[in-house]
Amino acid sequence: MELGPVKPRERLVSLDILRGFALLGVLLGNLAHLYSGTFLAPHKPEGAGDWAARTIVWFLIQSKAQTLLTFLFGFGFANQLLRAEERGERVGGLYTRRILALLGFGIAHVCLLWWGDVLWTYAVTAPFLLLFLRTSDRVRLIAAIVLIVVPTILFALPTVYDHVFSLATTHEAMDAHRQAFAVAIHGSDHGALLKIQATWAPYWIAGSWPQYFAWLVGNYLLGYIVGRRRWFDRDGADHLPAFRRLFWGGLGVGLATWVVYVFQLRGMWFQSTFGGVLAELISTLDYVAFAFVYGCGLVLLVQRPGWKRVLAAIAPLGRMPLTTYMTQSVVSTFLIYGWGLGWIEWLSELGYLGLGLALFAIQIVVAQLWLRRFRYGPLEWLWRWAVYAKRPAFAISRDPEARR
Numbered sequence: 001m002e003l004g005p006v007k008p009r010e011r012l013v014s015l016d017i018l019r020g021f022a023l024l025g026v027l028l029g030n031l032a033h034l035y036s037g038t039f040l041a042p043h044k045p046e047g048a049g050d051w052a053a054r055t056i057v058w059f060l061i062q063s064k065a066q067t068l069l070t071f072l073f074g075f076g077f078a079n080q081l082l083r084a085e086e087r088g089e090r091v092g093g094l095y096t097r098r099i100l101a102l103l104g105f106g107i108a109h110v111c112l113l114w115w116g117d118v119l120w121t122y123a124v125t126a127p128f129l130l131l132f133l134r135t136s137d138r139v140r141l142i143a144a145i146v147l148i149v150v151p152t153i154l155f156a157l158p159t160v161y162d163h164v165f166s167l168a169t170t171h172e173a174m175d176a177h178r179q180a181f182a183v184a185i186h187g188s189d190h191g192a193l194l195k196i197q198a199t200w201a202p203y204w205i206a207g208s209w210p211q212y213f214a215w216l217v218g219n220y221l222l223g224y225i226v227g228r229r230r231w232f233d234r235d236g237a238d239h240l241p242a243f244r245r246l247f248w249g250g251l252g253v254g255l256a257t258w259v260v261y262v263f264q265l266r267g268m269w270f271q272s273t274f275g276g277v278l279a280e281l282i283s284t285l286d287y288v289a290f291a292f293v294y295g296c297g298l299v300l301l302v303q304r305p306g307w308k309r310v311l312a313a314i315a316p317l318g319r320m321p322l323t324t325y326m327t328q329s330v331v332s333t334f335l336i337y338g339w340g341l342g343w344i345e346w347l348s349e350l351g352y353l354g355l356g357l358a359l360f361a362i363q364i365v366v367a368q369l370w371l372r373r374f375r376y377g378p379l380e381w382l383w384r385w386a387v388y389a390k391r392p393a394f395a396i397s398r399d400p401e402a403r404r
Helices: 013-035 047-061 064-087 091-112 119-132 137-155 158-168 171-186 190-204 209-228 233-265 273-302 305-319 321-336 349-370 378-388
Strands: none
Touching: 013 047, 013 064, 013 233, 013 273, 013 305, 013 321, 013 349, 047 064, 047 349, 064 091, 064 119, 064 209, 064 273, 091 119, 091 190, 091 321, 091 378, 119 137, 119 209, 137 158, 137 209, 137 273, 158 209, 171 190, 209 273, 233 273, 273 305, 305 321, 305 349, 321 349, 321 378
16 A cells, blocks of 8 residues: 555556455455454354355455555555655655654544554554665565564464563453453444454554564565566566566465465364464465465456456555545444444354455445546545645646646
């Protein structure tokens, strides 16, 4: 997710498609695991439909879409640097304002809508990219690998996780908060839910935040490298051999890691400490591998006119990612939680998958209609206003530059 909107004439269709595709995956993954409350009370699927839905989410979606978004975040950082260099501007002040605006949206999201927001975590970790401004791509790649792999290994060790967890809270407090949160999402008191979910967000990552934050920065760096090398200029047409290699390499690694998910679906876990570390490492490789598969695969498909026309349907969502992401929270929590329609009481895993696809289809139509009249999504417009301290033109008919 880039840190700010660019003008329509500067946009690359492939990037908008990638963002839109990733947001679909984020929605489906959140519905299956977080919005649904499944993480609070894990259970076996009931019926073939639920088994199929869980298998699809676990094998093809879970955490892979977010990984792709983090790549795009790093790419957005590189793109901002390149534009700043072309204009002879310094990136520091503008980048800081973008991060603060992102943090503001994230905090508002957590406190007013939904606890599972990732924007605030992006804002907290984004400044670390500034440490790599003057390094080589080789250093960035090595740093990315270290940040992704080493913390994953360390935090798979129970002693490390438990020590970090103990610095933030206790297991008793965590269990009590978990129970209170479970009651709140089923209940009809929206105010009580808002109060408890604002504190649930830090509880959620109490034991693994160093690993998660390092993982984010490592993924940013991978996207940063691609952005600095301008691989997406002309929608990637100048670097197709590299995209093909990454696609097939990622597919090979990703398919090899699926054995872990077979063990998980069968309730079989690696029992030893070494086995647990290996399982976490393989899962992390799976996320990165399939993020490459999806990203590179979509770029390759965009080169074909027929596929480009089909995939362009989701590009409007990629042009307004903040609005798309937060609208998903508004609608999902209203439909699912007890303060709204309360579908959490009866919706199945297959139902959550269907709900996600239906909601995304509606978002596609709304985004296409919206961008016929307006230059930005409503939240992107607010973002630009906050970053530049100047209200930007909104309606296309009132913006001469948008008609060129």
